[in-house]
Amino acid sequence: MDRHSTGWLTLAESSLRLAPPTALPSTADALLAEHVKARHVTLLLADYGLSELRPVTRLPHTGDAIDVRNGSAEGRAFTAQAPVVEVTDEPGAVRTHLPITVRGDRLGVLSVDLPEQAVRGPSGVLDLAAFATALGHNLLVADRDTDLYRQARRQRRLTLAAEMQWQLLPGRGFETDEFTLGAHLQPAYTIGGDNFDWSVTDDALTVTVTDGQGHGIQAALLTNLAVNALRNARRAGISLEDQAYLADQAVYGEYGGRLSAPSLLLRIDLATGRARAVDAGSPQLLCHRQGTVRRIELADQLPLGMFEDTEYHEEEFALEAGDRLVIVSSGVHTSQNTEGSSFGELALRETIAASRSASTHETARAVVDGLTQYHGGAELPADATVVCLDWRGRQPTAD
Numbered sequence: 001m002d003r004h005s006t007g008w009l010t011l012a013e014s015s016l017r018l019a020p021p022t023a024l025p026s027t028a029d030a031l032l033a034e035h036v037k038a039r040h041v042t043l044l045l046a047d048y049g050l051s052e053l054r055p056v057t058r059l060p061h062t063g064d065a066i067d068v069r070n071g072s073a074e075g076r077a078f079t080a081q082a083p084v085v086e087v088t089d090e091p092g093a094v095r096t097h098l099p100i101t102v103r104g105d106r107l108g109v110l111s112v113d114l115p116e117q118a119v120r121g122p123s124g125v126l127d128l129a130a131f132a133t134a135l136g137h138n139l140l141v142a143d144r145d146t147d148l149y150r151q152a153r154r155q156r157r158l159t160l161a162a163e164m165q166w167q168l169l170p171g172r173g174f175e176t177d178e179f180t181l182g183a184h185l186q187p188a189y190t191i192g193g194d195n196f197d198w199s200v201t202d203d204a205l206t207v208t209v210t211d212g213q214g215h216g217i218q219a220a221l222l223t224n225l226a227v228n229a230l231r232n233a234r235r236a237g238i239s240l241e242d243q244a245y246l247a248d249q250a251v252y253g254e255y256g257g258r259l260s261a262p263s264l265l266l267r268i269d270l271a272t273g274r275a276r277a278v279d280a281g282s283p284q285l286l287c288h289r290q291g292t293v294r295r296i297e298l299a300d301q302l303p304l305g306m307f308e309d310t311e312y313h314e315e316e317f318a319l320e321a322g323d324r325l326v327i328v329s330s331g332v333h334t335s336q337n338t339e340g341s342s343f344g345e346l347a348l349r350e351t352i353a354a355s356r357s358a359s360t361h362e363t364a365r366a367v368v369d370g371l372t373q374y375h376g377g378a379e380l381p382a383d384a385t386v387v388c389l390d391w392r393g394r395q396p397t398a399d
Contacts, residue, residue, distance in 0.1 A: 008035040013134045021142035025056050028135055038114045045108040045153045049188035053109055056152045073097050074109050083125050092116050098132035104175025107136050161220035162191045168227050170198055173361055178270045178394050182360030183387040186368045187379050193219030194329050194383035195227050209283040209385055210263040211329045226251055226261035226304055240267050244278045244312040251305025260303035271394050273319035278312050280304050282330035289323050293349040321393040326352050331384035332371055343374050360388040
């Protein structure tokens with residue numbers, strides 16, 4: 001990147017940080033008009049179901065949505081996570097679509113109409129991509145202070161239970177040198193008890209998937225308690241089995257065994273790939289390694305909150321570079337159609353195997369799509385959660 005481009009990006013990032021939370025789209029428009037002669041700028045945010053890109057026009061409203069999978073340039077940029085340059089009808093002008101992604105969490109796409117010469121050379125598109133990433137960071141910060149971007153993302157109103165669950169999530173993706181995570185929740189606008197969570201330190205990644213019993217607000221309240229109890233225990237720095245024990249006590253103390261929260265707890269050592277797991281209920285763990293998909297067999301232990309003073313035990317397994325882990329909730333692996341036939345592990349394995357070349361996000365989406373097709377395209381009868389993790393491992397440092 002040359003000095004000129006670095007200079008304008010530095011100034012632009014500063015301007016984005018200083019902009020009011022609701023003024024990020026107009027600020028981005030003004031900055032790109034000034035520095036790259038942009039004629040039109042559109043901010044598109046992915047909806048909760050990751051099926052549409054919704055242009056933020058006059059907040060909190062949006063323009064016409066763009067189907068992510070209809071072959072559009074915007075959809076290709078979002079799905080492939082790479083800039084797409086599109087020729088327009090105007091001579092000497094192009095439309096550049098830039099994925100807005102923050103540490104692996106896909107937020108949307110920034111579409112910019114600008115002179116063709118602005119994307120020529122080694123730094124043209126790279127500078128625009130860096131600008132889109134800077135905008136993404138500021139969108140996440142702005143989300144703390146305004147509802148406008150959350151409103152713009154919605155095809156329709158969320159149920160209250162779904163609102164509670166989306167507030168709990170850490171994001172829908174994360175990426176670092178050792179791994180890439182992607183996750184998907186359906187039905188996105190009416191989700192009740194399913195939830196996923198993760199946290200990373202210098203040494204380890206912890207992932208949990210929780211499936212609160214019941215429906216609607218009852219399930220959301222239960223899961224909210226379970227997830228926050230697990231976070232509270234995790235932040236105390238204790239072992240995985242003790243985290244499960246304390247969360248179990250919190251849920252039992254509130255519900256007395258009437259309701260429980262099946263959960264899977266997973267902790268991976270980033271340096272060695274050694275994984276520890278506690279299977280406290282129904283989520284299943286599968287591994288795709290060297291062309292073969294197998295279920296990682298774990299001892300069935302009681303769901304969180306079923307009985308008082310339940311003791312939990314960790315189990316270990318090893319990850320290898322190139323492994324893909326897929327965690328699915330009971331709404332996936334036990335799902336039955338109207339004829340009483342189960343989706344089953346075989347269909348799940350086949351879907352995971354067929355998606356091997358796809359990204360973690362697209363693999364998680366493919367599993368949910370397969371389940372939706374199994375139900376004839378209707379909205380899923382139960383919550384379905386898929387978390388996909390690609391493991392690369394830590395590269396040895398040079399002495």
